[in-house]
Amino acid sequence: MVEHTTVIHGITRATTHRGGWVEHEPTGRAVVHCTCGLDSGTVTETQAVQIADDHRRTAAEARSAPDKRGYVFLGTATAASVAIWLRR
Ligand SMILES: [Zn+2]
Numbered sequence: 001m002v003e004h005t006t007v008i009h010g011i012t013r014a015t016t017h018r019g020g021w022v023e024h025e026p027t028g029r030a031v032v033h034c035t036c037g038l039d040s041g042t043v044t045e046t047q048a049v050q051i052a053d054d055h056r057r058t059a060a061e062a063r064s065a066p067d068k069r070g071y072v073f074l075g076t077a078t079a080a081s082v083a084i085w086l087r088r
Pocket residue numbers: 003004005006034035036037038055059
């Protein structure tokens with residue numbers, strides 16, 4: 001089971017000022033990362049939120065459909081049975 005922990009990283013521009021303090025200025029851009037390997041690349045913050053929402057929804061749907069794998073397996077078994085039947 002793939003775990004999905006989706007994180008939006010806002011990209012800030014760091015400016016080092018005299019005296020050593022660093023100012024982190026928002027750039028309006030962000031990156032979406034997920035523990036499943038998703039990497040959106042640099043997108044706008046609005047897009048990042050959409051990508052994260054879509055990804056969470058897709059992940060939730062995948063989790064709530066445990067019968068899907070069984071259905072695919074059944075389909076494969078049926079196709080194999082037909083292939084064996086045709087060879088006789
Ligand atoms: Zn994910």
